[in-house]
Amino acid sequence: MTAKRTFAVVGAGIIGAATARELSRRFPDAEVVVLEKELRVAQHQTGHNSGVVHAGLYYEPGGLKARLCRRGVGLIRALCAEKELPYIECGKLVVALDDAEERRLEDIFDRAVANGVPGARMIGAEEIREIEPHATGIAALHSPSTAIVDYAAITAALIDDVVADGGRIRFGCEVHRLEDRSDGVVLHTSLGEVRADQVVVCAGAQSDRIARRSGGARDPEVVPFFGQYFLLEPAYRDVLSGLVYPVPDPMYPFLGVHLTRRFDGETTVGPNAFLSLSREGYRGLGLDLRDLGEALGSGAFWRFAAHNAPSAVREARTVLSKRFFLREAQKYVPALEGAQATRLTRGIRAQAMDASGRLVDDFAIAHDGRVTHVRNAPSPGATSSMAIAEHIVDAVSARHGLAG
Incomplete structure (x- = not known):
């Protein structure tokens, strides 16, 4: 009797869960096991993000991010429809405050059109107020299909499907190499x-x-950046009906402080982005x-820092001062003047960086023999998790001649 083919997936965040589900659906006669060091799913990046389903506005047309985001x-x-989970198309405005930002916004709009983002359009100040009466700006890119969800609940649903298909999850099982x-x-x-025939590693900040411990390349290496979120007091929870974002600063690789409605109806402000003192310390x-020493000992990090010092100073002010943090948001929603907010647990972005100090912008997936590493x-x-899972399983199947 031929032994069952075995797939192991390391990590029960949303990408690991989606990959395990795709494997169990594609290879119903195989054994699928998920190894997770925590005692529950979605305990790291998946459970500490803004809950936004991105429509695909910013990404280089033709790149993995653009293609897999739209599919995802x-x-x-x-x-969400199948599992009766919240999926709220609240829409999003990317708001320009001056002429320079409006010119950059036109470039983002061109990318959105190239990526096939449905309903994306440029609007003026008057229409900004029609969509979001409390928002202000000279122009905006409106993405009506941007949505909000509960990614932790989605991850749990994906793992439930793996188990229903005959797969297993082993909690409290940390993979070393x-x-x-x-x-x-x-x-x-x-x-x-x-033991497994093929392995997919979706280890986030530990990737x-x-x-490296498994014999892979040193680069790209992970440098953690934390993002602080604040929950607006109840009197301001309805100040927006959707999401309001700034125009990204081309001199800094993160999106900047923005306002986000959550699936539970609350409104958050954030995140900023600053070097984290750990890879997994949320409070x-x-x-x-060890984490801090590794980051500060990285030549790549210092090369990155040298090119981003002015933006880092601005971000440091948002870290040290809640008042300054909220003032940044007031530039887009003046009605927030005087608002109070409560600090939430932070998110930590596992950002891959190459040896030159350049942030790896696109998804990075490396295949090494029977092992696939999600490196970035x-x-x-x-947003792209289920499409990333399809992409990974397609590649593994092709490389190893597997018939599903």
Whole structure:
């Protein structure tokens, strides 16, 4: 009797969960096991983000981000409908405050059109007020199909499907390294050895470490950036009906402070982006000496910092002062003057960086023998998760001649 083919997926964030589900659906006779070091799913990046389903405005046409984001939107929407999970198309405005920002916004609009973002259009000040009466700006890009969801609930639903299909999830099982042998892959874990025919590593902030310990390339390396969110007091929860974003600063790789409605009806302000003192510390100081030492000891990080010092100073002010943080948001929604806000647990972005200090912008997926490493999957990683899973399984199937 021929032994069942075994797939192991490392990590039960949304990309790991989506990949395990895709494997279980594509190969119904195979065994699929998910190894997760925490005791629940979605405990890291997936459970600490803004919940936005991105429509595909910003991404280089033809790149993985653009293609997989647009595909991922449809898959996430369909899953939410099937599982009766919230999927709220609240829409989004990317608002320009001056002529220079408006010119940059025109370039983003061109990308949105090239990426096939439905309903994307440029609007003026009067129409901004029609869509969001409390918002202000000289022009905006309106994306009516941008939505909000509960990514943790989606991840749980994906894992439920894996288990219903006969797969397993092992919680409290931390993977240290992988050994690709002639007869399969051995995963060295905190609970002993696990064997599999193929492995997909979706380890987020730990992805570079697992790859290096398994014989993979040093680069790209992960440098963690934290994003602080604030919850507006109840009197301001209805100040917006959708999302309001700034025009991205071309001198800084993150989107800047924006306002986001959540699926539960609350409104948040954030995030900023600043070097995190740890890869997984979401509360308090969040200091991990190993993580911080590794980041500060990275030549790539210092090369990045040298090119982004002015923006880093601005971001530092938002870290140190809640008042300054909220003033940044008031530029777009003046009605927030005097508003109070509560600090939420932060998010941490596992941002891959190459040796030159350049942030890896697109998704980075490396295939090494029987092992596939997801080396970079920042925003819109959650939006694209189910499409990333399709992409990975297609590649694994082609490389190893697997018939589903």
